[in-house]
Amino acid sequence: FDYVPRLWKRKKGKWGHMIGTALALYVIGSMLYGAFYARQHPIYNYRTISFPNLPEDFAGYRIVQFSDLHLETLGSAANYLPRWINRINQLHPDLIVFTGDLVNRRGNELPPYMNVLSRLSAPDGVYSILGNHDYGDYFHWENPEGKEQTLRSLIVDEGKMGWTMLNNRSVFLHRGNDSIALIGVENWGLPPFPQYGKLDQAYSSLNDSVFKILLSHNPLHWKHEVIPHSNIDLTLSGHTHAMQLKLGWKGFEYSFAEPLYPEWSGLYTAPDKHQMLYVNEGIGCVFLPMRIGARPEITIITLKKES
Numbered sequence: 001f002d003y004v005p006r007l008w009k010r011k012k013g014k015w016g017h018m019i020g021t022a023l024a025l026y027v028i029g030s031m032l033y034g035a036f037y038a039r040q041h042p043i044y045n046y047r048t049i050s051f052p053n054l055p056e057d058f059a060g061y062r063i064v065q066f067s068d069l070h071l072e073t074l075g076s077a078a079n080y081l082p083r084w085i086n087r088i089n090q091l092h093p094d095l096i097v098f099t100g101d102l103v104n105r106r107g108n109e110l111p112p113y114m115n116v117l118s119r120l121s122a123p124d125g126v127y128s129i130l131g132n133h134d135y136g137d138y139f140h141w142e143n144p145e146g147k148e149q150t151l152r153s154l155i156v157d158e159g160k161m162g163w164t165m166l167n168n169r170s171v172f173l174h175r176g177n178d179s180i181a182l183i184g185v186e187n188w189g190l191p192p193f194p195q196y197g198k199l200d201q202a203y204s205s206l207n208d209s210v211f212k213i214l215l216s217h218n219p220l221h222w223k224h225e226v227i228p229h230s231n232i233d234l235t236l237s238g239h240t241h242a243m244q245l246k247l248g249w250k251g252f253e254y255s256f257a258e259p260l261y262p263e264w265s266g267l268y269t270a271p272d273k274h275q276m277l278y279v280n281e282g283i284g285c286v287f288l289p290m291r292i293g294a295r296p297e298i299t300i301i302t303l304k305k306e307s
Contacts, residue, residue, distance in 0.1 A: 002017055034293075042283060046300045058211070059305040061302070062093045064122070065098075065099060066298050071104060073289060094122060095173065097127050097236060098126070098129070099238040100129050100130055100134065101239070104133055107136065107153045107157070110157050110158075118160070127163065128164070135196070168185055188225065203230075216235055222268075226275070227275055239279075241281055244286075
């Protein structure tokens with residue numbers, strides 16, 4: 001930049017390296033903030049979502065969603081985990097859901113955190129699904145048996161914590177004389193991500209009149225299978241992390257996740273205006289232990305009966 005003035009005069013300027021220095025300090029400051037503060041302090045997003053077909057007794061029903069802990073990558077942020085868990089309980093949710101990627105590479109990352117995570121409590125329980133990292137696909141195993149064993153251990157350990165894992169299955173939640181279906185699928189993603197999710201196996205009558213909530217880790221599943229093959233009312237996903245880098249301000253935000261995941265953060269509505277998707281930006285990190293403009297997220301969703 002200093003040499004740009006030479007296009008119209010001989011003497012080079014000094015403003016170029018001054019601007020460059022300022023930009024470098026800004027970038028370094030953002031990285032330090034993202035590494036030492038932002039990733040340790042989640043934001044709590046409150047969302048009220050209206051549905052015309054929501055059963056009357058579920059009006060005001062509160063769901064807390066969190067996602068993508070990636071336990072191996074928490075580092076010093078793990079010291080804050082008990083506070084996050086206590087805060088979730090203090091929100092008094094009717095239901096708590098975790099939408100995948102509890103561990104980063106292997107299931108044996110979970111045991112040191114089981115005591116803390118088992119404190120989560122809600123009247124209708126804590127439900128979880130598997131994310132792409134939970135299968136052990138990113139670790140070099142000496143044999144396939146070791147990989148299978150660590151996945152089984154992860155599932156068993158989540159059960160010991162009091163969590164119910166919905167692996168291509170569903171349950172009914174009841175309020176008064178009304179009920180809704182909570183459906184969970186294993187990870188479904190476009191290659192190279194595995195496609196273990198089986199929506200029709202998880203819930204056989206995908207177009208019935210029951211109000212349905214789906215837990216599916218990868219938001220791409222929504223457009224590729226959920227919308228074309230079902231009338232599922234609300235899908236809850238994670239996976240994107242907003243690439244741990246979000247630019248802009250409230251009302252106009254951009255992430256480099258957008259080219260890969262058109263639905264990368266927040267609430268989306270299908271063209272028919274009936275089906276909705278919420279993408280949680282997750283809590284943990286992958287690759288770089290920092291979050292710039294994309295702080296960890298815990299979502300509080302309140303269901304509303306649309307009049």
